[in-house]
Amino acid sequence: MITDIQRASLLKRIAAGIFDGILICIFAVGFAWMLAAIFQYNSYNTQLADGYAQYEQQYQVTFDISQDAYEALSDAEKQNYDDAYAALIQDDEVIKTYNILLNMTLLITTFGILLSILLLEFFIPLWLKNGQTIGKKIFSIGLVRNDGVQMNTMQLFVRTVLGKFTIETMIPVYIIIMILFNSIGIVGLIVLGGILLVQLISLIVTKTNSLIHDMLAGTVAVDISSQMIFRTTEDLIAYKKKIHAEQAARSNY
Numbered sequence: 001m002i003t004d005i006q007r008a009s010l011l012k013r014i015a016a017g018i019f020d021g022i023l024i025c026i027f028a029v030g031f032a033w034m035l036a037a038i039f040q041y042n043s044y045n046t047q048l049a050d051g052y053a054q055y056e057q058q059y060q061v062t063f064d065i066s067q068d069a070y071e072a073l074s075d076a077e078k079q080n081y082d083d084a085y086a087a088l089i090q091d092d093e094v095i096k097t098y099n100i101l102l103n104m105t106l107l108i109t110t111f112g113i114l115l116s117i118l119l120l121e122f123f124i125p126l127w128l129k130n131g132q133t134i135g136k137k138i139f140s141i142g143l144v145r146n147d148g149v150q151m152n153t154m155q156l157f158v159r160t161v162l163g164k165f166t167i168e169t170m171i172p173v174y175i176i177i178m179i180l181f182n183s184i185g186i187v188g189l190i191v192l193g194g195i196l197l198v199q200l201i202s203l204i205v206t207k208t209n210s211l212i213h214d215m216l217a218g219t220v221a222v223d224i225s226s227q228m229i230f231r232t233t234e235d236l237i238a239y240k241k242k243i244h245a246e247q248a249a250r251s252n253y
Helices: 010-038 041-059 067-071 075-089 092-128 134-138 153-180 186-205 212-217 233-251
Strands: 141-145 219-223
Touching: 010 041, 010 092, 010 134, 010 141, 041 075, 041 092, 075 092, 092 134, 092 153, 134 141, 141 153, 153 186, 153 212, 186 212, 212 219
Parallel strands: none
Antiparallel strands: 141 219
């Protein structure tokens, strides 16, 4: 029927997603750079590096080594390394700077990505209409409700902030940051794998081949050139009644 959902092809969605993803990364780096300059991130990073260097020089060790490299040390070298590390973590100034830098990294990363996603996945689609990002506009993809009615601002907000930003972006980013700061282990990798698995299952199982953000918002990516988009549910119902009436009239002959 004419009102059936005309799903955008997976290839076009992937291409649009890659294009938008590149733009999000570029803008996120730009926003993060501005925030880092405002909050003097580099000065704290230098201060922490100086703190590490002080104990490395004092004990003639290098803290940045792998577990395998540590195991390869002699007993005396291991003891010296352990003494250096114990002295480091007892230094209140170093620990304070480390905690500030960790929290600042999380905040700058969070707001850099948030501002980028809000700009490219919320405000620009509001301006272009039909949920179109720049990538979707290029590849003629739009967003509608699952029934073909025009999506509303709240659905776009849920799709953008709860789906794309929180679940699909920031949870993995936080886990990666914590892994880099040695704050989480195998549990983080399991969560990352779980999110990826859910995405793959939803893409395969759902009739509209939707990912988490579209399932949360109740939206579907469609081919804008062939999809009829109705402003309201009432418009959709009225159109269906018209089609049924025309079909009934033709069946009388």
